[in-house]
Amino acid sequence: MTASTSTAVARALTGVPAVTILCHVRPDADTIGSGLALGLALDRLGTEVEVAFPATVSLPTVLGDLPGSKLLVPAAEVVGHAVVVSVDAASLGRLNELAPVLSAAQHSVAIDHHASNEGFAELDLIDAGADCTAVLVLSVLDEMGVEIDDEIATCLYAGLVTDTGSFKWARPESFRIAARLIEAGVDGRAWSRALLDTHPFAWFSMVAQVLAGARLLPEACSGEGCVYAVVGHEILSAMSWEESESVIDIVRTANEAEVAAVLKETAPGEWTVSLRSKHSVDLVPIAAAHGGGGHRHASGYSDTGTVDDVIARLVESL
Template identity: 50%
Template structure:
């Protein structure tokens, strides 16, 4: 495991250099993204795989759920490297997990980490459990794609337009179109623009393009939103529920867009969206504006994430029980 001593920047630089060495010497490789992937985990995973492919290293990229690639990500370069979870090799020389705070977030592919000569974790979640043999975890980074850009520099590899497309996809989505980020994100974006990518088109495809049926879903879901003014020591909680029937005919990734609307409620510091995956099975997204650490709430309920963006899953439970648990943890 990577050191957790008093000099995290030095520790992380050492981890980055070790990762570069391991990737350079890899004979076979697997890159794992988290379940129900977003643009940051997929863009980061594909960017790592592109470097390995350049060197002639056999590489697979995969995620545990869902079984197919969400259509919104179809334009990511080199998506042909993605394989279904049942096609992922049981063992590989090097396995890299990207943007996944714990092995549990890898779903049915979590066991591939133990089937590697070297297991690598690259992530920016503060709640990361350091479950690799080498861990490069920097919670100050605005996205995991930012860390992959650093890895490319450490490797001395060129960030061309294909890699830039993948990295920009992660960067623009994880920063909310640069609404919550530091200067490094803007500097990286400028660098990626320089490769000739069509950044506005990438942004439109990922954030501003939705099927017509989404409007009916939003009408049903947002119409059922509830405000709990006394939650979070009086700062307020707003929440809603996306049930299986609400998603009829829609791609699964449309569930993930609801929280960005709910979080704009002025009367609530915290927003929660309960997403029903199947009867009794839930994925919960938590967001806060500036004063509540929702990562603590998520961790208490079996998940993790960032201070302003976190989540957890619940099995064999009801929406009412989950909301009560969130309110209890918020105080």
């Protein structure tokens, strides 16, 4: 593996006949938006392209509406071209059953912005200072001289607006990039609403039930406080995965807590834990202690056992 620049990645992708682009498990707007933006650009340069994600969950409807969705192929039908690019996966394991596709490639590239990513490809474009992987893909496309039209810009905007929480924690450069993308033709109002502010009516009942069981631990994190909520399997199985992901954004608003956690029971006794912090707490070591990773202020991991056991291990690590 080699730490790489946007220029090196652009050179590796220029003029190749075919490319496979892999998005991470439980795909979000940054991984799909990055994958489709890169795929559209390569497709317009005459490259044969396939974009895929692990088949553990269905693609959220709004992401299937992004331009370039015609490039998506089911995981079971992935050809696996000589050049394979991973987008927004913090580790090889995040590619799930598609990980062997990257490992078997003649040339592999990883583009990512997670601080916990130690690199797993032949070329690794990893920048924890970037707000999202989409901005790194944009830098590669600029190096390739690709025109950023409205369709490519829309895919990039999806990653940018979601990973910055509608720009609530965006760096100055992200605002400049957002202006550029909107000037390229993105309907920012419509896509922000679709990606961030649209839920089925049943979501309200789910949120009410989950928040009713939320607990505040004022002594956690050296007295800075932690708030957590649990989404049990019975509740989780009645909704789409992406709807459950929105819970953390509500829980994190608790004024008395520096850290927020949402425990989601994906199957009986199997859990994913989402962590968020506001200012002082670095979540990467906490997530890493449980075999996970992510960013300083947004990380996660998996665990197994009873809800009491999972909560106890979380609290102990805080």
